Amino acid sequence: MPATPFERAISLDAADPLAVYRERFVGSLASSTEPVLAYLDGNSLGRPLKSTAARLAAFVTDSWGDRLIRGWDEEWLQLPTTIGDELARATLGAAPGQTLIGDSTTVLLYKVIRAALDARPGRTEIIVDSDNFPTDRYLVEGIAAERALTVRWVETSRRSGLTADLLAAALSEQTAVVVASHVAYRSGYLADVPALTRLAHDAGALIVWDLCHSAGSVETRLDDWGVDLAVGCTYKYLNGGPGSPAFAYVRRDLLGELRQPIWGWLGHADPFAMGPGYTPAPGIRSFQSGTPPVIGMLAMRDMIALIGEVGVEAVRAKSVALTSFTIELADEVLAPYGVEVASPRASAERGSHVTLDHPDFREIVAELWRGGVVPDFRAPEGLRVGLSPLSTSFTEVAVGIAAVRDALERRAA
Numbered sequence: 001m002p003a004t005p006f007e008r009a010i011s012l013d014a015a016d017p018l019a020v021y022r023e024r025f026v027g028s029l030a031s032s033t034e035p036v037l038a039y040l041d042g043n044s045l046g047r048p049l050k051s052t053a054a055r056l057a058a059f060v061t062d063s064w065g066d067r068l069i070r071g072w073d074e075e076w077l078q079l080p081t082t083i084g085d086e087l088a089r090a091t092l093g094a095a096p097g098q099t100l101i102g103d104s105t106t107v108l109l110y111k112v113i114r115a116a117l118d119a120r121p122g123r124t125e126i127i128v129d130s131d132n133f134p135t136d137r138y139l140v141e142g143i144a145a146e147r148a149l150t151v152r153w154v155e156t157s158r159r160s161g162l163t164a165d166l167l168a169a170a171l172s173e174q175t176a177v178v179v180a181s182h183v184a185y186r187s188g189y190l191a192d193v194p195a196l197t198r199l200a201h202d203a204g205a206l207i208v209w210d211l212c213h214s215a216g217s218v219e220t221r222l223d224d225w226g227v228d229l230a231v232g233c234t235y236k237y238l239n240g241g242p243g244s245p246a247f248a249y250v251r252r253d254l255l256g257e258l259r260q261p262i263w264g265w266l267g268h269a270d271p272f273a274m275g276p277g278y279t280p281a282p283g284i285r286s287f288q289s290g291t292p293p294v295i296g297m298l299a300m301r302d303m304i305a306l307i308g309e310v311g312v313e314a315v316r317a318k319s320v321a322l323t324s325f326t327i328e329l330a331d332e333v334l335a336p337y338g339v340e341v342a343s344p345r346a347s348a349e350r351g352s353h354v355t356l357d358h359p360d361f362r363e364i365v366a367e368l369w370r371g372g373v374v375p376d377f378r379a380p381e382g383l384r385v386g387l388s389p390l391s392t393s394f395t396e397v398a399v400g401i402a403a404v405r406d407a408l409e410r411r412a413a
């Protein structure tokens with residue numbers, strides 16, 4: 001008799017070389033066969049690592065409490081670039097000196113898009129796709145209005161993403177900047193960053209990549225891929241906690257050329273001179289504006305170190321195994337109830353979440369949350385299963401899919 005989904009999940013967990021890391025997270029399962037909570041939303045907010053509790057407590061007593069104002073000179077002012085370089089090495093594929101932590105994703109995106117636009121004077125269009133994340137679309141609309149430019153919309157479907165063909169058809173000698181997501185927030189579509197970057201460059205444009213849904217779960221090789229600019233959040237697969245600051249990558253040879261628009265004192269070459277006039281700092285520090293959010297940067301350090309320890313290839317392999325298992329169970333268990341897979345079936349075209357469509361999912365997700373199964377809902381009818389490679393088990397996936405089946409079954413009865 002073929003194994004049931006639960007039996008298969010238990011064997012997959014038993015054979016998973018990364019399973020040992022699950023116990024490092026707060027709220028991880030005591031036993032893989034009896035999950036307390038099937039947490040399937042690590043693509044929105046990652047679980048904290050247990051080591052983070054001690055790191056935060058020690059910061060209050062030893063660092064903030066003991067060093068007080070001296071902490072700025074001794075360590076804190078350097079943290080945006082120190083942690084930026086740690087992140088660059090562990091998962092971004094970027095050499096030191098090009099990555100900065102600070103602000104929110106939205107604010108950093110604004111800064112890099114504006115800087116890129118100003119580097120392409122005379123060009124009149126910004127390209128963005130219609131299913132990109134709202135903040136990306138709204139920023140592009142706002143910046144276009146601010147600068148009297150045109151938004152060239154590329155129509156993407158909520159089940160796919162920005163392909164090379166679609167981008168090639170939209171690019172022209174008027175394109176100044178393209179704004180694109182590496183992993184689409186709804187479908188999980190994984191864009192071909194090197195190919196799209198080459199296309200943008202061939203048209204003389206710059207391209208800004210939103211890495212929110214890939215950083216920490218999908219390998220990136222920003223330097224090798226010739227990426228111009230990239231921004232991502234740290235509260236999803238980098239487990240930095242709610243509202244942890246974002247990161248920005250600016251390719252080294254653009255650093256002298258690009259000027260970001262928010263001229264604050266800590267982006268100045270000599271902030272403590274407090275002199276007249278703004279002279280940008282050399283290097284990536286010119287993308288900083290104000291005081292770094294030090295407390296918010298601490299937790300991600302634990303996850304960056306863990307990804308470095310495990311290796312991003314192993315993290316990606318587990319992510320692919322989890323998303324593949326989710327699709328396998330969706331086809332087997334949920335398709336008979338009319339559920340459709342709204343994510344790419346080819347793992348090479350998929351990030352670390354899977355979206356399933358059904359007209360009843362809005363209500364069903366609310367029921368699931370009450371019952372200890374936590375995916376999320378994205379309109380109009382998508383249930384997103386977020387698979388955080390180092391903290392999600394195959395059994396959590398099986399528990400989640402069974403709960404969805406039970407909810408659909410109750411409706412059918």
Ligand SMILES: Cc1ncc(COP(=O)(O)O)c(C=O)c1O
Pocket residue numbers: 104105106107133135136181185210212213233246
């Ligand atoms: C692709 C993408 N961009 C941006 C954001 C959010 O930006 P912010 O951190 O400024 O809220 C998210 C998630 O919230 C996202 O998924």
Ligand SMILES: Nc1c(O)cccc1C(=O)C[C@H](N)C(=O)O
Pocket residue numbers: 043044045185212
């Ligand atoms: N950033 C979020 C928030 O502040 C509240 C609730 C959810 C989020 C998210 O991260 C949403 C997520 N980026 C998405 O892809 O939908």
